[in-house]
Amino acid sequence: MKSRVLLKAVTISLMMGSVLTILFTVAMQWLQWYPVDLMAYHMTAGGLFLSILPIHVYMMRQKLKKLSEQLVTLAMSGEVSSACSSQLLPNALHSKSLSEFCRFLGLDCPAARMKLNREGILVVSTEISIEAIATANRTDAARIFAIMLQKESAVSAVPESYNNKLVFAA
Numbered sequence: 001m002k003s004r005v006l007l008k009a010v011t012i013s014l015m016m017g018s019v020l021t022i023l024f025t026v027a028m029q030w031l032q033w034y035p036v037d038l039m040a041y042h043m044t045a046g047g048l049f050l051s052i053l054p055i056h057v058y059m060m061r062q063k064l065k066k067l068s069e070q071l072v073t074l075a076m077s078g079e080v081s082s083a084c085s086s087q088l089l090p091n092a093l094h095s096k097s098l099s100e101f102c103r104f105l106g107l108d109c110p111a112a113r114m115k116l117n118r119e120g121i122l123v124v125s126t127e128i129s130i131e132a133i134a135t136a137n138r139t140d141a142a143r144i145f146a147i148m149l150q151k152e153s154a155v156s157a158v159p160e161s162y163n164n165k166l167v168f169a170a
Contacts, residue, residue, distance in 0.1 A: 004059075011056045014048060021045035094141040098133065099126040101148070112148045119147050 025042035028035070057064065093101055102109040113123045121137045121144060134141045 007055075008059055011052050011059070014052050015056060018045040018049035018052070022049070093145070094131045094134075095129050097127045097129055098123060101130060102126075105149075107148060115150070116144065116147055121147065 021041060022045045025038055025045070028038055029042075093104065096104070098113065099109050101107075102112050109126055113126060116123050116133075121133065121139065123133055124136075130141050130144055134144055
């Protein structure tokens with residue numbers, strides 16, 4: 001993970017340096033000042049930029065894919081869905097076991113397991129990773145997260161009395 005962040009920082013720095021060098025050499029050419037190596041600097045910076053560009057595109061492929069899908073959607077239907085694009089929590093927790101996930105969010109593990117079983121997701125053990133549970137049940141981790149975080153919508157059948165007023169538990 002650290003090496004990936006370092007690689008991103010280096011590629012962005014080199015690309016920015018190349019662009020600034022190209023802009024500087026163009027400005028020098030425009031000002032009619034011709035040092036001997038001006039064209040060599042310009043060509044080297046352009047070559048460096050073009051050689052680093054594929055590395056940058058490869059590292060940003062997920063964001064570029066999403067952007068292109070949004071552009072196509074915008075061109076075809078005129079509006080882009082406003083769904084939350086943050087996948088940080090699911091990506092960070094899909095390798096955790098069900099019990100670790102419940103502990104992390106303060107959920108009752110047996111209740112979460114029963115809730116998943118009611119929704120047709122069989123949980124053999126709470127020590128199995130959420131990713132493995134999703135694979136075994138032919139679903140994805142996001143659906144499991146949504147089920148477990150879903151609020152119970154059942155209303156109590158017996159009203160509770162509170163200060164001579166009827167209060168329904170929700």
